[in-house]
Amino acid sequence: MEQTLEHARGGALAAALHRAGYKLTNPRLAVLYVLEGGMCHASPQEVYAAGCAVYPTLGLATVYRTLDILTELGLARPSYLGDAAQRFTLHHDHHHYHLVCDACGLITDVDEEALGSVTDEIAGRLGFRARGHYLEIYGVCQRCQSSN
Amino acid sequence: MEQTLEHARGGALAAALHRAGYKLTNPRLAVLYVLEGGMCHASPQEVYAAGCAVYPTLGLATVYRTLDILTELGLARPSYLGDAAQRFTLHHDHHHYHLVCDACGLITDVDEEALGSVTDEIAGRLGFRARGHYLEIYGVCQRCQSSN
DNA sequence: GTCCTAACTGAGAACTATTTTCAAGTAGGG
DNA sequence: CCCTACTTGAAAATAGTTCTCAGTTAGGAC
Incomplete structure (x- = not known):
């Protein structure tokens, strides 16, 4: 211990x-x-x-x-991943975000460098100094689609 | 009334x-x-x-x-826009997201069609049927940058 | 190693936000 | 206009988070 x-x-x-x-x-x-x-x-x-x-x-x-x-x-x-409970997510160096399934609650992590550059570009255009971003895509995961 | x-x-x-x-x-x-x-x-x-x-x-x-x-x-x-309070956001047809200032709490709405196609493409590639997404970019807004 | 002090701790009280309960009220189809 | 299932506000109950405080501890100074 x-x-x-x-x-x-x-x-x-x-x-x-x-x-x-x-x-x-x-x-x-x-x-x-x-x-x-x-x-x-x-x-x-x-x-x-x-x-x-x-x-x-x-x-x-x-x-x-x-x-x-x-x-x-x-x-x-x-x-805040779909449910009401407050959750904490560690920051990583890379840009990562979440796919949240509305049906089963499954949370999938995804890395996507492309997204980071998109958000940085937009923020920069508006004079906003971005420290990070949080993206959550919600919908139905592959498994729940087939089981219906 | x-x-x-x-x-x-x-x-x-x-x-x-x-x-x-x-x-x-x-x-x-x-x-x-x-x-x-x-x-x-x-x-x-x-x-x-x-x-x-x-x-x-x-x-x-x-x-x-x-x-x-x-x-x-x-x-x-x-x-959940920066502060701890739970908030509700209406869905709109267009893709819109939030810039949240860590310093003054200002919330700026931004429309960006480009982002929607990026997230849809990624979700589709993973077999995930997206219903919507939630993006929050946090950092420091233009005004708070100058006042420091 | 030991001493010292500001920082840290756990327990439980206090507080806040949200949900549930329930008797009374109401929308809207018939 | 009537009826009934749905909806309501108030208050109680619950759940989640923060605060308080007396006791403990990390880690720099010696």
């Missing part, structure tokens, strides 16, 4: 937090570990549940606080 | 509700009137406040219920 937290300490998120002057505490490392471990569209509640497996005394308030810090540092961002 | 409600009755939203078998009651017409009157990025609370001006006994629960109906019919959609 301690080992997993130490592992998170070496990650990119931990480095960014440290650089910004935040302490690398075990609760925070547990949250970072969960996020970096592939739980990339997690609600605070889900992060909390997964984090407790790594660091049992983790508190829900700390999860919210850590996600706030990541948002403030521009490393994550709240997103 | 009654006149404004009658005006809403003639709108596209009212027609769609009627077609779907929903009754055109005064509370619903008040909500539709507010939405069609340009309050296009409104939170339920804001719709409620504006709706009360048109139909004073309007209840908040009815606003939520009406927005749910519109969402169910695909006429509106929850969106």
Whole structure:
């Protein structure tokens, strides 16, 4: 268990937090570990549940606080994938976005460099300095189309 | 007042509700009137406040219920513009999206046909039947850039 | 290594937003 | 005009998020 937290300490998120002057505490490392471990569209509640497996005394308030810090540092961002729950998505260097199926709730990640240049161009034309974008396409996924 | 409600009755939203078998009651017409009157990025609370001006006994629960109906019919959609509040956006025929300023909260609507064809093409390639998309570009608007 | 202090923590209270419940009211087909 | 299923507003219930606070801890100074 301690080992997993130490592992998170070496990650990119931990480095960014440290650089910004935040302490690398075990609760925070547990949250970072969960996020970096592939739980990339997690609600605070889900992060909390997964984090407790790594660091049992983790508190829900700390999860919210850590996600706030990541948002403030521009490393994550709240997103809202179809359902009402607030979710957080880690930022990546590449442009990526979501296909959300209205029928089964499946979320598919897609990388598309082309889209990034389109949005950057539009923003630039309007004098807007873009920091990032969030795109969600909703509809019906391939599997749900065939099962109807 | 009654006149404004009658005006809403003639709108596209009212027609769609009627077609779907929903009754055109005064509370619903008040909500539709507010939405069609340009309050296009409104939170339920804001719709409620504006709706009360048109139909004073309007209840908040009815606003939520009406927005749910519109969402169910695909006429509106929850969106989340930077701040934490849930907001609803009316669907339009054209592709439109939002520039959200992180500094002042300004929301700028942009129409861009080019974007629609990009997203449709991508979705099609993946076998996904797109019903719509939601794009938000966040960053700093022109005015906030100069005032710093 | 140990001390120190500002930063951080968990638990639960408080707060806010949303949904549900229910008795009373109403649209609109017959 | 009547009837009935649908709709309503108010209040209670629920769910999600933030705040408060006394105790704990990271990590720089020595």
